[in-house]
Amino acid sequence: MEYIFKLAEFIQTLHPLIVFIVIFLFGMYVFWRGCTESRKNRSSVFDMFLVSGFLSGVVGRTIYVMLEWKQFTSFIWYWIPYEKYGDDVYLFRLLPWRFFSIWDGGLVILAMFVALLLILTFYSLVVKRWRWKHMFFPIYFSSTSMIGASFVYVGITSGYNAWVYKGLILIMVLAIFFLLFKFIYKIIKDTLTEKYVLGYIGLGIVWISSIYISYLYLTSELSMIESILVGIFLIWSLVMGIVFVSDLRRARVRIQSVSTVRSVTAQ
Known part of the structure; x- marks a missing residue:
């Protein structure tokens, strides 16, 4: 316990910008690890996350200025x-x-979180045209890990309040998904069955954690802008989850042999 308190004291002495950079690198690592499962190009993955992270930071700062406009006008x-x-x-x-x-x-933080989800989604589907079943989990869990780490930092700097535990719960969601992935990978040998089991379990975790994040914010005092952001997040989670299931179940034609192709052609 003494080590934990010393670590918390050390974190309090760090400049906020340094902490933001560390959290960003943590999220980028989670995103990269998720994308390696579908063998995405490493350069494209890092470029996507860097651009999206920068733009989400701009959104987060802009919303902050709007909410604290009276302070800035002084x-x-x-x-x-x-x-x-x-x-x-x-x-x-x-x-x-x-x-x-x-x-x-x-x-x-909420504005950055929602912006990162939306920008990464746009980048994946429109710019790169990647399959959504490959990108849904990397996008969501990297963003969730970052907002969880941000909650922990806010809790530490504000006096070890409940936000520390709320953030740790979100980070544990990522750990649970990772452990389930390893477990399912070992016990299920059929690739198709593994894909569906992991997909549906992961979707359940996404929706449950989305409700949890929304609950954390909706039980706090929110501005109108923040309330809208929570609504956008819930809609994104629901709609893109449905899109994920649709893409997961999409039939794919496999050419097993040359003779099969010839027989189809003959018909």
Whole structure:
């Protein structure tokens, strides 16, 4: 227990930007590991996640500025991004530069989470045209692992409140899915059966954890924008889950031999 408290104290001393980078790398690793199961190109996977992560950060910062607009209007506008008073130099304290100072921790986690889901979905289906049955779990579980780690960090920095445990539960969801994947892979030898069993169990975990995440937010005080984001997340989870099942069950034609093709042609 003493080691855990020391680790928590160390995390509190870290700059928020460093923590965000670590959480991002954690999510990127989960995403990459998920994509390796369908043998996606490594460069494409990393490019997709980097672009999506950057854009989701922009969305998270933009929503934060909108929600805290009164705070930002109290600052004056100045065309130089720094101030110098004697030997002290202060960066990005005035507008418009303060809009970009994400290292102050001013990001809306929910907005980043939903934006990351939507952007990765668009990138996978529209830009790359990859099968959704290959991308659904990597997208969801990488995003969930990041929001879970963010909850843990928020809980630690705000005094070890319940958010630490809420975040750990979400991270455990990822661990449970990974263990189930290994277990199913060992006991089920038929590839088709394995695909369906893993797919339906994974979908159940996705929907249950989606309800849990939504419950965490809906039982808190939310702005109208945040309430809309929760609704978008629930719709995404339901609709894309159905799309996943549809893609999972899609019949695929397999050519077993040349003679089979010839017999079909003759008919």
